[in-house]
Structure formats: structure tokens, C-alpha cells
Amino acid sequence: xxxxxxHPSWVICKSGTSVKIECxxxxxxxxxxxWYRQFPKQxxxxxxxxxxxxxxxxxQGVEKDKFLINHASLTLSTLTVTSAHPEDSSxxxxxxxxxxxxxxxxxxxxxxxxx
Amino acid sequence: xxxxxxxxxxxxxxxxxxxxxxCTYDTSESDYYLFWYKQPPxxxxxxVIRQEAYKQQNATxxxxxxxxxxxxxxxxxxxxxxxxxxAAMYFCAYxxxxxxxxxxxxGKGTKLSVKP
Numbered sequence: 001x002x003x004x005x006x007h008p009s010w011v012i013c014k015s016g017t018s019v020k021i022e023c024x025x026x027x028x029x030x031x032x033x034x035w036y037r038q039f040p041k042q043x044x045x046x047x048x049x050x051x052x053x054x055x056x057x058x059x060q061g062v063e064k065d066k067f068l069i070n071h072a073s074l075t076l077s078t079l080t081v082t083s084a085h086p087e088d089s090s091x092x093x094x095x096x097x098x099x100x101x102x103x104x105x106x107x108x109x110x111x112x113x114x115x
Numbered sequence: 116x117x118x119x120x121x122x123x124x125x126x127x128x129x130x131x132x133x134x135x136x137x138c139t140y141d142t143s144e145s146d147y148y149l150f151w152y153k154q155p156p157x158x159x160x161x162x163v164i165r166q167e168a169y170k171q172q173n174a175t176x177x178x179x180x181x182x183x184x185x186x187x188x189x190x191x192x193x194x195x196x197x198x199x200x201x202a203a204m205y206f207c208a209y210x211x212x213x214x215x216x217x218x219x220x221x222g223k224g225t226k227l228s229v230k231p
Contacts, residue, residue: 034218043206043221044160091158095219104219106160 003027004096006107013084013114021079021110023094029074030096034104035067038091050077084114117142119209121222128197129230135182136192136225138207144168148210149183149190150219155203163205166190194227202229 036044050056050071068080128134
């Protein structure tokens, strides 16, 4: 149990275009989802926290108009990178949690390459 | 603000031997959680072990155990009988007590190599 999936696992897009990454909790309802960004050989940095049905809370320095997060249901959150640039190339990881289970479960990550 | 420090960028251990990874943290909170996560080359984050700050007893999970020193704000991970599959990045993480909705703060990680 407690499986989190991400789609796509790998995406290449051209500079200036937008790309959407999905994060799904497959066998539990996630009241809260987190989006992290990981540059090569670095740690995970929290980008934003989203609660189902409400606006995401962004960490300082993260552009909310560039990284659009939607958590419309208890099993799905999406991260849209708008007007992507090469510096947005990174590994994006989501995690999901429910208030009834004292644990966060991580997705397998999405590698974004902007050319 | 809470911070997590891992002072060992890389560590190496011989197969079947024991290795200890260090982690220190800074917080003014009294109730919190500490975690060790493993990230293999697949990049999937895997929970290794967790420790609740209010528990004095050190957590243990099979070959993995921690040495939690609350006063010193230290949280080291000991891996016994190291196996080739233990080779990975290991991240120490802190979470303020607030349920699983609280976000994790990660250290910079330690890359563990296991020599056959």
C-alpha cells in the first residue's frame, strides 16, 4: 500500500513551452501533497505544499506564477512549469500524506529537461 | 529556522562491515520527528528509519539503527552488516511535530559506497 506515482517519468520540452507533471496517490487519499526540486548531486528543496481544495503555499523564492500547482482531488496534484527555461531543468519529486497516517510517501520523480 | 547538517559528503564501507553516517540539526522545538531516507540511483526516496523526539529509546529497523542524542541535537545512522544494495545517497531529514502534513527539511546527503 501507500503508493505514489508520477507522470511522466521523463520529459523534454523546448524553451518557452509549458509542461505538466502529475502526482497521484494510488491507494490512499492524500490531503496534503508536497513538491520538491532536486538538482544533480544536491538535496531535495521544498517548492510548495498543497492541500486538497485550497491554494498551494509556496516556499520563499519559488515563483508561484511560474510553477502552478493544483490539488483538485484527494488523489491528484499537478505541477505545471510555465514558459520553461533551461535553468528549470531538474528532477521534480512529489510526496503525499494523509492526516491519518503519520508518514509521507514519495513518488519516483520526474526528470525535466528544457532545451 | 530549522536546519539539518550532514558533514560527510561521501562515505565508504566494506561489505559486511558497519558504517555510521552523521547528522546534526538545529531547532528550538521540543517535539519533532527525524528521519533517514535512502535514495538509490533510481532516485526513488525510501524511508529507512524514523525517530520521534519524545522517545528516548533509539529506533531500530533490522540492520539499521540510530543514535539519537536530543541534547546534542545529533541523529546518526548505523548500518550493520553492510550489503551492496545499501549503496545510495542517504538523507537525514527533520519534521516539526504537526502530523504528516508538516514538510520535511533535508540535509545535503551522504553518498555511501559499499566495496565488495
